[in-house]
Amino acid sequence: MHYTFDWSVLWTGQSGRWLLQGLLTTLQLSALAWVLAVALGVLAGALRTLPVRPLRWGATFYVEFFRNVPLLVWMFFWYFGMLPVLPRGAQDWLYDHGAEFWAGTVALGVYHGARMSEVIRSGIGAIPRTQFEASLAMGLTTFQAYRLVILPVALRLIVPPGTNESLNLLKNSSVALTISVAELTFQTRQIETYTARAIEALTAGTLIYLALCLSIATIMARVERRYAIPGLISRTTGG
Numbered sequence: 001m002h003y004t005f006d007w008s009v010l011w012t013g014q015s016g017r018w019l020l021q022g023l024l025t026t027l028q029l030s031a032l033a034w035v036l037a038v039a040l041g042v043l044a045g046a047l048r049t050l051p052v053r054p055l056r057w058g059a060t061f062y063v064e065f066f067r068n069v070p071l072l073v074w075m076f077f078w079y080f081g082m083l084p085v086l087p088r089g090a091q092d093w094l095y096d097h098g099a100e101f102w103a104g105t106v107a108l109g110v111y112h113g114a115r116m117s118e119v120i121r122s123g124i125g126a127i128p129r130t131q132f133e134a135s136l137a138m139g140l141t142t143f144q145a146y147r148l149v150i151l152p153v154a155l156r157l158i159v160p161p162g163t164n165e166s167l168n169l170l171k172n173s174s175v176a177l178t179i180s181v182a183e184l185t186f187q188t189r190q191i192e193t194y195t196a197r198a199i200e201a202l203t204a205g206t207l208i209y210l211a212l213c214l215s216i217a218t219i220m221a222r223v224e225r226r227y228a229i230p231g232l233i234s235r236t237t238g239g
Helices: 015-047 053-067 071-085 088-096 099-125 129-137 142-157 159-179 184-195 198-227
Strands: none
Touching (some): 015 053, 015 142, 015 184, 071 088, 071 099, 071 159, 099 142, 099 159, 159 184, 159 198
16 A cells, blocks of 8 residues: 655645644643643642641642643633633623633643642742841741842752743643634644645644654753852752
């Protein structure tokens, strides 16, 4: 059996437009979910290191719950489960503005926020306790010590594991195709369906993901070198 490759299907007809639209949607979905994940990760990661038990337990519940629920289930939950119980006005707005996109964004951000919190917690744990004690001795409150001293240092320490988690988020954005988000994987499948050229379509999608991940990894490697703190290294790469 001989297979004749026809790479022209990737830029003829609607294929090129579909790939571009899929790429842009993937970048938008990943960027918004990343912002949500970092915000939740910083909050939960910091709360898990505080001596206040209710706050620590609440953050721990969040992390353990979402780390042990499959992303696909969580994606379905937000799209098929949560949307119908929202107020009618909110439902109408979401359905008029891409409900599946926003459901995918929230699901992806909340899921990776739990994983990101472990990365943040590891960065905080790598900071000598004396820095926190010195901050309090200078008259800072616990909140001010975390905001001005602990978290800025921790965020510089966790660039490598944080980059790894960010790349996982980008790749996991492909799961959003299951709720009909027209991201990159969705569009490559559409090209495959319309052209019957699975190898060409999926190869294009694979190479685009590879280029995106390598570009992000390269940029973050430079950020790591630029903001590295001599003598301080995060002890773990996160869960």
